[in-house]
Amino acid sequence: MGDLQNFRRKACVDWVDVRLRIARPSQFQHVQSALDTAGAGKLHVRAIEPGPGGVADTFVMRVTDHLANNYAALSKALTEFAARYPLVHAPEIVAIEVACDFLHIGEVERDASTMEMTYRLQSSLLTDGDSPRQFDPQVWANRYMDVAGQRLDPLLNYREGNKGDDVSWQCYWKRTDRGQPLPPNEWRARVEVTLKGDALRDVGLVKLADLDGYKFTNLARFFRFRTPIDPEAQAKGDRFKLAAITINRRLNDATPERGLHSFRSIGQHDKKQRRRSESSHLQADDELQRAVKDALRHLKV
Numbered sequence: 001m002g003d004l005q006n007f008r009r010k011a012c013v014d015w016v017d018v019r020l021r022i023a024r025p026s027q028f029q030h031v032q033s034a035l036d037t038a039g040a041g042k043l044h045v046r047a048i049e050p051g052p053g054g055v056a057d058t059f060v061m062r063v064t065d066h067l068a069n070n071y072a073a074l075s076k077a078l079t080e081f082a083a084r085y086p087l088v089h090a091p092e093i094v095a096i097e098v099a100c101d102f103l104h105i106g107e108v109e110r111d112a113s114t115m116e117m118t119y120r121l122q123s124s125l126l127t128d129g130d131s132p133r134q135f136d137p138q139v140w141a142n143r144y145m146d147v148a149g150q151r152l153d154p155l156l157n158y159r160e161g162n163k164g165d166d167v168s169w170q171c172y173w174k175r176t177d178r179g180q181p182l183p184p185n186e187w188r189a190r191v192e193v194t195l196k197g198d199a200l201r202d203v204g205l206v207k208l209a210d211l212d213g214y215k216f217t218n219l220a221r222f223f224r225f226r227t228p229i230d231p232e233a234q235a236k237g238d239r240f241k242l243a244a245i246t247i248n249r250r251l252n253d254a255t256p257e258r259g260l261h262s263f264r265s266i267g268q269h270d271k272k273q274r275r276r277s278e279s280s281h282l283q284a285d286d287e288l289q290r291a292v293k294d295a296l297r298h299l300k301v
Contacts, residue, residue, distance in 0.1 A: 003113070004102075004287055004288070004291055006104055006105055006106075006113055007102040007103060007104055007105065007113075007117060007189075008102075008103045008105055009100060009101070009102055009103075009291050009292070009294065009295040010100070010101050010103065010295055010298075011098065011099065011100045011101075011216060011292075011295035011296045011298065011299040012068075012069055012098070012099055012101070012299065013068040013069050013096065013097070013098055013099075013299070013301055014064070014068070014097040014098065014099045014192060015062055015063060015064045015068055015096070015097050016062075016063050016068050016093060016095070016096045016097075016208075016211070017060050017061070017062050017063075017093070017094040017095040017096070018060065018061050018062075018063060018091050018092065018093060018094065018208055019048075019058065019059070019060050019091065019092040019093075019094050020058070020059050020060075020061065020078075020081075020085075020087060020091055021057055021058045021087060021088040021089055022057055022058075022059070022085040022086065022087060022088065023057075023085070023086040023087070023088055024057075024085060024086070025051075025055045025056060025057040026055065026056075026085065027047070027050075027053065027054045027055055027056075028045050028046060028047045028050075028054060028056070028059060031045055031047075031059050031061075031085065032045040032061075034081055034084050034085055035061060035077065035081050037080075037084075038077045038078070038080035038081040038084075039073075039076065039077040039080060040061075040063070040067060040074070040077040040078070040081065041067065043061045043062060043063060043064075044061065044062045045059055045060070045061045045062075046059065046060050047059055048060060057088070060094055064178075068301070069299075069301050070301060071208075071211045071212045071301045074208070075208075075209075075212075078091060078208075090207050090208065090209060091207065091208040091209075092206065092207055092208065093200055093205050093206060093207065093208055093210070093211075094196065095194060095195065095196040095200070096194070096195050096196075096200070096205060097192055097193070097194045097195075098192065098193055098195075098216065098219055098296075098299075099190050099191065099192035100190070100191050100192070100223065100291075100292045100295045100296070101174070101188040101189070101190050102114070102117045102121070102188055102189040102190070102291075103186070103188045104117075104187075104188075107185070110184070110185075110187070111184070111187070114173060114187055114188065114189050115154045115155070115173055115189075116154075117189035118154040118171070118172065118173040118189040118190075119152065119154035120189075120288070121171045121189055121190075121191045121225075121288075122152050122154060122158045122171045122172075122259065123152055123256035123257065123259065123260070124225040124226055124227055124256060124260065124285050124288060125158075125160070125169065125171055125191060125223075125224070125225060125259075125260065126224040126225065126226045126260045126278060126282065127160045127161065127167075127169050127222075127224070127261070128167070129159075129160030129161030129162075129165065129167065129168055129169055129261075130160070130161060130162060130165070131144065131146075131159075131160070131161070131162055132144070132145040132146055132158070132159070132160045132259050132261045133145055133158075133159055133160075134152070134153060134156040134157060134158050134159070135156060135157050135159070136156055143156070145158075145258055145259050145261065145262075146261060146262075148252075148253040148258075149253060149258075150258055151257050151258060152257060152258065152259060154173060155173065156172070157170060157171075157172040158170065158171045158172060158259070159171075160259075160261065161194075165196075166195065166196055166197040166198050166199040166200075167193065167194070167195055167199045167222060168193070168194045169191070169192070169193050169194075169222075170190075170191070170192050170194075171190070171191045171192075172189075172190055173187065173188075173189060173190075174187065174188050174189070174190040175187045191223065191292070193219065193222040193223065195219075195222070203218045203219060204218065211301050212301075213300075214301065215297075216296040216297070216299040217293055217296045217297050219296060220289075220292065220293045220296055223289075223292045223293075223296075224284075224289075225284070225285035225288035225289055225292075226260055226278070226282040226283060226284060226285055227256065227282065227283060227284075227285050228249075228254075228255075228256060228263070228281055228282060228283075229281055229282065229283050231245045231246055231249070234280075234281065245281070248266050249266065249281070252265045252266050254266050254279075254281065260282065263278075263279040263281055263282055264279065266279060266281055267279035267280035267281040267282075268280075
């Protein structure tokens, strides 16, 4: 399922939200225009706690695409912006989304293989996030996967974690970008993590300048992939233990077909009832772990 030999892996910064505090309060449209003139393009800019007339001294801009992956170009644009709007302090990172793409090599079986890779990522991603779900555009609602009997659909976007969380994840078959369809040869299986708040501080991303030469392998901890241990291997020849493992998984509907969050209810405590960091029924998917870490190692902004 999803043979990695058929895929090129590439990590990128999907977007980064940057906070700017300016010495002379202004309106968001003037700040947006000044950033555009400085070479940053027409970015999405929002004012923080605006006063009468929408005037504020703090703004958050969302940087995407080339600029999000080129610190030198972004820094140059902000230097030019600061000549018009002097900054009170250095630009700060509010949130960042980092993705790893799996692009199929060649055209034969491309769509089927990419869908299989999407399913592999969705069914082996292990997170600490809440509300595992898939958005179904047919009914314009989420399908919550923590309900027994639910099954992953690789055609749908899979999410764990919520908008306000410090860490959240998405995994999907990427066929559009900024709402526009991508050509089929750019379709890819994508897994991405969004960091904000304490999570940013924990990985050393506070000031925008921290991105300069940053080692993105620091984020490998958020890309954990696991597979269930074969019940017979886990039982080690004990047929009573084998029966217990099999029954336990069935009763809890613990299966990667629903997502690895389904294993949170089994194998979480050792014999002394100490809580484990993850279920004893799972083992690392070393192949996927290495693939993503290698892609992060080559990500330079």
